[in-house]
Amino acid sequence: MRPMVPYALNDGSPLLASLEREGYRLTAPRRAVAGLIAAQRSHFSAADLVAEARSRRVGVGRATVFRTLEVLSDIGAVERLDLPSGDHAYVACEPLHHHHAVCTRCGRSDDIEDAGLRAIVRTVERRTGYRIDEHRLELFGLCPDCQAS
Amino acid sequence: MRPMVPYALNDGSPLLASLEREGYRLTAPRRAVAGLIAAQRSHFSAADLVAEARSRRVGVGRATVFRTLEVLSDIGAVERLDLPSGDHAYVACEPLHHHHAVCTRCGRSDDIEDAGLRAIVRTVERRTGYRIDEHRLELFGLCPDCQAS
DNA sequence: GTTTTTGCAAACCATTTGCAGGGTC
DNA sequence: GACCCTGCAAATGGTTTGCAAAAAC
Numbered sequence: 640m641r642p643m644v645p646y647a648l649n650d651g652s653p654l655l656a657s658l659e660r661e662g663y664r665l666t667a668p669r670r671a672v673a674g675l676i677a678a679q680r681s682h683f684s685a686a687d688l689v690a691e692a693r694s695r696r697v698g699v700g701r702a703t704v705f706r707t708l709e710v711l712s713d714i715g716a717v718e719r720l721d722l723p724s725g726d727h728a729y730v731a732c733e734p735l736h737h738h739h740a741v742c743t744r745c746g747r748s749d750d751i752e753d754a755g756l757r758a759i760v761r762t763v764e765r766r767t768g769y770r771i772d773e774h775r776l777e778l779f780g781l782c783p784d785c786q787a788s
Numbered sequence: 789m790r791p792m793v794p795y796a797l798n799d800g801s802p803l804l805a806s807l808e809r810e811g812y813r814l815t816a817p818r819r820a821v822a823g824l825i826a827a828q829r830s831h832f833s834a835a836d837l838v839a840e841a842r843s844r845r846v847g848v849g850r851a852t853v854f855r856t857l858e859v860l861s862d863i864g865a866v867e868r869l870d871l872p873s874g875d876h877a878y879v880a881c882e883p884l885h886h887h888h889a890v891c892t893r894c895g896r897s898d899d900i901e902d903a904g905l906r907a908i909v910r911t912v913e914r915r916t917g918y919r920i921d922e923h924r925l926e927l928f929g930l931c932p933d934c935q936a937s
Numbered sequence: 938g939t940t941t942t943t944g945c946a947a948a949c950c951a952t953t954t955g956c957a958g959g960g961t962c
Numbered sequence: 963g964a965c966c967c968t969g970c971a972a973a974t975g976g977t978t979t980g981c982a983a984a985a986a987c
Contacts, residue, residue, distance in 0.1 A: 663941090663942095664940095664941060664942070664985085664986050664987075665986085666941085666942060666943080666985070666986070667943095667985085668942080668943065668944090669942090684976090685976075685977080686975090686976075698944095699943090699944090700943065700944040700945070701944090701945090701977090702943075702944065702945080702946095702977090702978075702979085703942080703943060703944070705976090705977060705978075706942080706943085706978095719874070721870040721924075723922055723924075725868075727976085740912060740916055740918045740920065742918070743921070743922075749916055749918070751912050751915075751916065754908050754911050754912055754915075755904065755907065755908045755911065756908060758904065759903050759904045759905060759908070760927065762903050762904065763889060763900050763903055763927060764929075766900075766903075767889055767898055767900065767932075768931070768932035768935075769889045769891070769898070769927070769929050769930065769931055769932065770929045770930045770935055771889065771927045771928065771929035772892070772928060772929040772930070773872055773892075773927075773928040773929065774925065774926065774927045774928065775870075775872075775924070775925070775926045775928075776923065776924070776925045776926075777923065777924045778909065778912060778918070778920045778922075778923045779920065779921060779922040779923065779924075780913075780918050780919045780920035780921040780922065781918065781919045781921070782917070782918055783916075783917035783918065786917075786919055812966090812967095813960085813961055813962070813965095813966060813967070814961085815960070815961070815966090815967060815968080816960085816968095817967080817968065817969090818967090833951090834951075834952080835950090835951075847969090848968090848969090849968065849969045849970070850952090850969090850970090851952090851953075851954085851968075851969065851970080851971095852967080852968055852969070854951090854952060854953075855953095855967085855968085876951085
């Protein structure tokens with residue numbers, strides 16, 4: 640007998656789960672995009688997904704890829720990065736506030752938690768008089784594996 | 789008798805001084821762009837400068853505006869920001885490593901120094917095993933004036 | 938059945954580039 | 963005088979949009 644699990648149409652995908660939770664419709668194209676994203680090994684661009692869709696013969700329009708990324712980004716299931724090169728890339732992530740360490744060699748990225756940033760924000764507020772509502776921190780370097788090889 | 793000041797062709801503009809120091813030629817178009825930037829009250833886009841040039845009847849080609857911004861950005865006299873909206877903007881700044889607090893209402897921006905970030909970077913390196921080479925921190929909120937009004 | 942979502946193709950818009958002429962050092 | 967820089971206009975490339983058909987709830 641199978642274990643009791645709540646009925647779900649999201650295939651266990653956290654991306655689809657987030658969409659469902661936020662009241663978005665679970666359509667075939669969105670499932671496809673979620674699948675494409677899940678297959679990415681590192682950060683990816685909209686173009687990467689479009690190319691992957693084509694090579695896998697998954698029928699998803701370019702516009703839909705962009706629209707889905709926008710929705711996922713809105714609900715925090717995906718984050719848009721600005722790479723040092725100036726390019727944009729996305730990474731799938733937990734819909735909680737956090738930051739990323741991104742490997743400049745292989746593109747791997749890891750979530751990092753606060754690590755004391757909150758204190759810095761408070762310090763800056765005190766020193767400058769600004770009221771900080773939002774912040775973005777991106778760290779770039781070499782991941783453990785790329786340092787080793 | 790005028791005070792002794794070193795002979796300079798840069799009109800006292802820090803932007804031009806940086807260009808000169810880095811060995812770039814001080815051309816009329818670059819002077820014009822520097823002037824346009826100096827006139828900006830808050831962060832600005834390349835399009836802002838082009839529009840301003842047109843309205844002031846300053847003859848500077850669009851391409852030159854972009855090329856000059858690129859050079860200034862390379863030498864750190866200007867920094868390119870990624871606004872929360874996803875738009876790009878530039879701010880003039882001291883050519884030293886630092887970060888910005890940006891007002892989301894009026895666009896004003898202030899430089900902020902380290903404020904403890906270095907320690908955070910070290911913590912993250914220790915926890916994740918990454919070797920961080922580069923980082924970017926952007927703070928967004930309301931400047932003192934905009935909080936008051 | 939109503940409301941969302943999709944695909945397509947065209948539209949957009951910021952940015953880049955090739956190249957011949959002009960300016961700077 | 964050599965090399966750097968500019969303007970122009972065309973090319974580029976990522977992203978958005980209008981709209982009618984299709985799908986989800």
